[in-house]
Amino acid sequence: MIKELSIDLETYSDVDISKCGAYKYAESDHFEILLFGVSVDNGPVIVYDLTAGDEIPTEILAALSDETITKWAFNASFERVCLSNWLRKHHPKYFKSYNSEDDPVHNYLNPSSWKCTMIWSAYMGLPLSLEAVGTVLKLQDQKMKEGKDLIKYFCCPCKPTKANGGRTRNLPEHAPDKWESFKSYNRRDVEVELSIKQRLSKFPVPDSIWNEYHIDQEINDRGIMLDMDVVKNAIAFDEKSKTELMIAMQNITNLDNPNSVVQMKQWLSDNGVETESLGKKDVAGLIKETNGNIAEALKLRLQLAKSSVKKYQAMQNAVCKDGRAHGMFQFYGANRSGRWAGRLIQLQNLPQNHMSDLAEARELVRTGDYDTLDMLYDDIPDTLSQLIETVSKSV
Numbered sequence: 001m002i003k004e005l006s007i008d009l010e011t012y013s014d015v016d017i018s019k020c021g022a023y024k025y026a027e028s029d030h031f032e033i034l035l036f037g038v039s040v041d042n043g044p045v046i047v048y049d050l051t052a053g054d055e056i057p058t059e060i061l062a063a064l065s066d067e068t069i070t071k072w073a074f075n076a077s078f079e080r081v082c083l084s085n086w087l088r089k090h091h092p093k094y095f096k097s098y099n100s101e102d103d104p105v106h107n108y109l110n111p112s113s114w115k116c117t118m119i120w121s122a123y124m125g126l127p128l129s130l131e132a133v134g135t136v137l138k139l140q141d142q143k144m145k146e147g148k149d150l151i152k153y154f155c156c157p158c159k160p161t162k163a164n165g166g167r168t169r170n171l172p173e174h175a176p177d178k179w180e181s182f183k184s185y186n187r188r189d190v191e192v193e194l195s196i197k198q199r200l201s202k203f204p205v206p207d208s209i210w211n212e213y214h215i216d217q218e219i220n221d222r223g224i225m226l227d228m229d230v231v232k233n234a235i236a237f238d239e240k241s242k243t244e245l246m247i248a249m250q251n252i253t254n255l256d257n258p259n260s261v262v263q264m265k266q267w268l269s270d271n272g273v274e275t276e277s278l279g280k281k282d283v284a285g286l287i288k289e290t291n292g293n294i295a296e297a298l299k300l301r302l303q304l305a306k307s308s309v310k311k312y313q314a315m316q317n318a319v320c321k322d323g324r325a326h327g328m329f330q331f332y333g334a335n336r337s338g339r340w341a342g343r344l345i346q347l348q349n350l351p352q353n354h355m356s357d358l359a360e361a362r363e364l365v366r367t368g369d370y371d372t373l374d375m376l377y378d379d380i381p382d383t384l385s386q387l388i389e390t391v392s393k394s395v
Helices: 017-027 058-063 076-090 117-123 130-136 147-155 176-199 207-222 228-253 261-270 280-289 292-304 309-318 358-366 370-376 380-390
Strands: 004-012 032-040 045-049 070-073 114-116 224-226 329-334 339-342
Touching: 004 076, 004 147, 004 176, 017 076, 017 309, 032 076, 032 176, 045 176, 070 076, 070 176, 076 114, 076 117, 076 207, 114 117, 114 207, 117 130, 117 176, 117 207, 117 329, 130 176, 147 176, 207 329, 228 292, 228 309, 228 358, 228 370, 228 380, 261 292, 280 292, 292 380, 309 380, 358 370, 358 380, 370 380
Parallel strands: 004 070, 070 114
Antiparallel strands: 004 032, 032 045, 329 339
């Protein structure tokens, strides 16, 4: 009877995981598992090439949702989320979730039987990358350095060119030698993970930490509901506001690009104002020392510099088909202190709001009423920034 699995996946998706996260990456209609590397009970690693029609044994498929069998991986959240989507699509009879269907976590495998060698490494104060951990521990088996190039070649869309026949994806038949190297890379990753477990076996992670990890996974599975009407309109409002602010600055300064540091410094110098920097604090200080058109132009520049839209863009990138953003936190993201780190939207670092009529401003954005918002609020970028915290819906 199987007691534990050590797993590593190589996958393809048309979604950029660095911008959108693993949950959106894995739910794409174009998501595929290419290679499934696995060791059963710390035995020899077997690589199943799903692109060649290899079939994963039924006992392994069943083990993925068997809560009595421990599943290990380095950054196990990725494997668990990917396998959740893959099983539901290709082997639904082997998929089993947790909690009720009206809970967003029902789309994912129960994390309670999953453990992560990355978390184990972080608990020991080691780095958060497989390659770096292998180097620090001086393992005999090291992660293959050519892996990044192979991942870029097989796991991401490629740019169509005449040389590649206009294709948008590289398949195994396009580079058989590289594909064989990729299979070796997949096998080696599992071997390195096994070596990490062996090396750290004398320093087990307390059950209390694993319990926290499983709670973290459930929080990430559940995610947060986003009001995408607010997100979509906020991005559009920001673009319109920035255009109007730029025109207003051009009218005052007669510069082609008043957002240019060089051009703006020269304009200020021509008007008797010298400054070494146009950082936000410096501009705020200059506003207090000037008046008239100069002060007005500087105020407009300060509004233009407001990065109110970046959080909204991150929300747009991360939102999944269920209207929620998942995977917002990294357990043991700071490996020395053990504290959580933010991912994607960075929810632990949202702008404060001090508006007394926050609900009214939010409703104007949600309904797309730019003209009224512009009439009631002098600084649209600042207003949009203060509304970021209201985008999450309690649903």
